Amino acid sequence: SQKIEQNSEALNIQEGKTATLTCNYTNYSPAYLQWYRQDPGRGPVFLLLIRENEKEKRKERLKVTFDTTLKQSLFHITASQPADSATYLCALDRSNTNAGKSTFGDGTTLTVKP
Amino acid sequence: GAVVSQHPSWVICKSGTSVKIECRSLDFQATTMFWYRQFPKQSLMLMATSNEGSKATYEQGVEKDKFLINHASLTLSTLTVTSAHPEDSSFYICSAREGDFVNEQFFGPGTRLTVL
Numbered sequence: 001s002q003k004i005e006q007n008s009e010a011l012n013i014q015e016g017k018t019a020t021l022t023c024n025y026t027n028y029s030p031a032y033l034q035w036y037r038q039d040p041g042r043g044p045v046f047l048l049l050i051r052e053n054e055k056e057k058r059k060e061r062l063k064v065t066f067d068t069t070l071k072q073s074l075f076h077i078t079a080s081q082p083a084d085s086a087t088y089l090c091a092l093d094r095s096n097t098n099a100g101k102s103t104f105g106d107g108t109t110l111t112v113k114p
Numbered sequence: 115g116a117v118v119s120q121h122p123s124w125v126i127c128k129s130g131t132s133v134k135i136e137c138r139s140l141d142f143q144a145t146t147m148f149w150y151r152q153f154p155k156q157s158l159m160l161m162a163t164s165n166e167g168s169k170a171t172y173e174q175g176v177e178k179d180k181f182l183i184n185h186a187s188l189t190l191s192t193l194t195v196t197s198a199h200p201e202d203s204s205f206y207i208c209s210a211r212e213g214d215f216v217n218e219q220f221f222g223p224g225t226r227l228t229v230l
Contacts, residue, residue, distance in 0.1 A: 009155075034218055034219075036221075041205075041224070041226070042223055042224060043118075043120075043207045043209070043221035043222050043223050043224045044158070044207075044209075044221045045221070046218040046219065046220065046221075049218055089157060089158070101148070101160060101163060102148075102160075102219060103160075104157045104158045105157060106156065106157040107157055
């Protein structure tokens, strides 16, 4: 069956370090993958989208990689700050059409300590 | 960026009553809207997909007669939880997509439903 796994439920790091979050999938051939941030009691906020033919995407302190051979995406936050503390969700889409539905992982809760 | 609003942000109701939640795209036309529910410390569970002017497509295990979805315009979708029971208490989140090209979903802030 199709499965999306995000590494450890919780990740704690020190301010200034790089946080690396993992999203692994099985029995899936996503057309593209997205990362979202969700704060408690709020809806997710879009961060980055990467297509199946792209290896890496960057946006300010954020970097996403997508390895379709390993069936894995890595999400990096460099020079992390306490304000980066949140739950991060990866989402996979199989379709390139606007009707494509995203399947979400369970999320990794990141805590950045000052 | 695109903004999606939800109303109400929270609601408490008695068992057996119906509750309507509105989802609006404020500055774009949403060809597709999605409704999710989320339990504490769990991820988003897709309930249904709705396209303007057509019937919603429900995910397996979601009762369409209990969770009524109406996508009356390109900027408004509503979810009505009929005859709500305590087990329906959850965080309901809508999202919207714009246009015909690959892009992200814009999520609303969510609605916390508590059924007594």
